[in-house]
Amino acid sequence: MKILALTFLLLFAQVQSQSSCPDYSEYSKARHPPYSSGTYALPYQRLPPACRTFNSTIIEEVINSMSTLIHDPDLYRLFENTLPNTLDTAIRWRGVAANNSAEELTFIITGDINAMWLRDSANQLQSYHVFLPTSPDTTTDSLSSLFRGVINLQARYLLTSPFCNSFQPPPESGIPPATNGASASDTVFPPYDLQKVFECKYELDSLAAFLQISTTYASITHDTAFFTKFQWVHAVRAALSTAKAMMTPTYDANGAVLNSPYTFTRLTTRTTETLANDGLGHPVARDIGLIRSAFRPSDDSTTFQFLIPANMMFAHYLQPTSDILFAINETVLGQEIRDFGTSLRDAITTHGIVSVPSAKDGNETETIYAYEVDGFGSSLIMDDANVPSLLSAPLLGYTNPSDPVYLRTRNRILDSDSGNGNPYFMRGPVINAVGGPHAGPGMAWPMASIVRILTSQDDDEISKTLKEILASTCGLGLIHESVNAFNASRWTRQWFSWANGLFGQMIYDIKDRNPGILAQSFQ
Known part of the structure; x- marks a missing residue:
């Protein structure tokens, strides 16, 4: 009985604290102030602390510390929105076994x-x-x-x-x-x-x-x-x-x-x-x-x-x-x-x-x-x-x-134009990235661009790919599941916490591997 009572109290506290909070699946479809000072004027897409599903002092300290390292205001806002996205929105329940x-x-x-x-x-x-x-x-x-x-x-x-x-x-x-x-x-x-x-x-x-x-x-x-x-x-x-x-x-x-x-x-x-x-x-x-x-x-x-x-x-x-x-x-x-x-x-x-x-x-x-x-x-x-x-x-x-085998494979994966490339590499003026049958031809996945950066040793490739990701959020300041390579307003799943967290992880990785990239302007 004590165990069941403890579980109930934990659940009750969670429900009470978030009963008046917005549904993030709807909240994330709109732009919320304050906006970044960059060209994209990206919104602040985090819920108030009382409405977040998990609050971590460590992650908040990391977000604050990165503000002096990321010079581009739009890039910092995207990092600020994405790194904590799973903690803010997706920890649906925590408790103990019955x-x-x-x-x-x-x-x-x-x-x-x-x-x-x-x-x-x-x-x-x-x-x-x-x-x-x-x-x-x-x-x-x-x-x-x-x-x-x-x-x-x-x-x-x-x-x-x-x-x-x-x-x-x-x-x-x-x-x-x-x-x-x-x-x-x-x-x-x-x-x-x-x-x-x-x-x-x-x-x-x-x-x-x-x-x-x-x-x-x-x-x-x-x-x-x-x-x-x-x-x-x-x-x-x-x-x-x-x-x-x-x-x-x-x-x-x-x-x-x-x-x-x-x-x-x-x-x-x-x-x-x-x-x-x-x-x-x-x-x-x-x-x-x-x-x-x-x-x-x-x-x-x-x-x-x-x-x-x-x-x-x-x-x-x-x-x-x-x-x-x-x-x-x-x-x-x-x-x-x-x-x-x-x-x-x-x-x-x-x-x-x-x-x-x-x-x-x-x-x-x-x-x-x-x-x-x-x-x-x-x-x-x-x-x-x-x-x-x-x-x-x-x-x-x-x-x-x-x-060497990986590098040859990578060259094909990131190519659709040679006749020997990847049929699911999507090219366009918005973003160039691997897609797949799930969203279909024409729909590039920013997740693949993030993985491309995480596995790249080329600073120019990292900067170019990062710039494309930044331009692909359709002004919502979140990483989408997929984006049309020719039209940034066509996308699937604005709330995809895995891809958002992966973007934050990637930026933090760049801090250690290629810190000079974070000092660049992506305007």
Whole structure:
């Protein structure tokens, strides 16, 4: 009873403090004063402190300290709006588990849907990882607490339905389950509970996201004791088991069709919203060591199920996950995960690197990373804006920005004009960036431009790309999901907290790598 009473009081206090606050999904569509003094006169898009979903003294100090480093008034206003956007708007609920008052829970939404995506929530907090303390912080009103709460809730979700990507609010929150009209016709195996799951698109990067936020928290705070509590080890086992199950090929050695551990069909007019072959997806080959992903991080279905960026992300985060397991004496599981990470990297090198006609001379060939392969020899040469992407491979930690294969891949990703480029690189007078099938041709994603900057070692490229991002907000002072490359007034999702936080993270990264860029004028 005491635990339930504490949960109720926390929820009641949150509701009371924000009952008179505006709905940010509407608030963010309008311009609010004061305006920046630059050409774009960007508005101040933050809610009053009492209406913010989480207030952090550390982040406010960072925002204030950057005012002397960022000389362009419009760029500073964009940073001021974006870095805290997840904290201001998307921490939908914080509390504790009903059966254990020591188990913190953090429920984070991406935007106007009361559902939590594993990938998005991990990346939304990733923007604040550099501000975590380098020793354990057990206070419940801290950035550390937010991280622990997301890790705990993601562990619960993985133990509930490990093939699913998006989940309902925890019962402790008192928030009713959200309705997903798009999933009304879904036929999914294994089945799931609509009261617990919002959508069940199996995406390998969702499993990787759980490892990402876990290892990020551990590497900075050195709080390995946290991982001995609650359900983390069981959730790691569930993620590993799910990934290994999704190495199941389409056919056995005799050519018989095998039962897939996951199938998905949806009645839809969009081909990217369902899987071919009655939910099996495009066939994949046997014994090549890669993991299938039915859907991409864009929530679009894969063409060929061996999605290389997702395999890269999973492979990278297996190593630091094994470090945690060894530190807490889970040595058997730790060794299994470490060995799996090594074999997965070998498989990516063997099957994910393909020979293609040279971009400079079509009579010659060069090796690059494919976006997707099937193991039968087919490959998809493109990239998508959503992370993990091929462009983000160094950001994920899989490789370094000077890797020759990565550099050749990058050159193609950021080109659509040579006949050997990326069909989803959008060019125009407003912004030049990778897009994808999710928003369609012509719609460039600022998120991809941000990743381009984070993975660039060229100051001119960084400055040019930053100037395009600044010009693409249509005067709203927020990073949109996508923007028409020819018309800045055509955009999708003005409130996309992940992309906003990533922009703030990128500016803070420039402060350390290329501080002179922040002294430039972008007027």
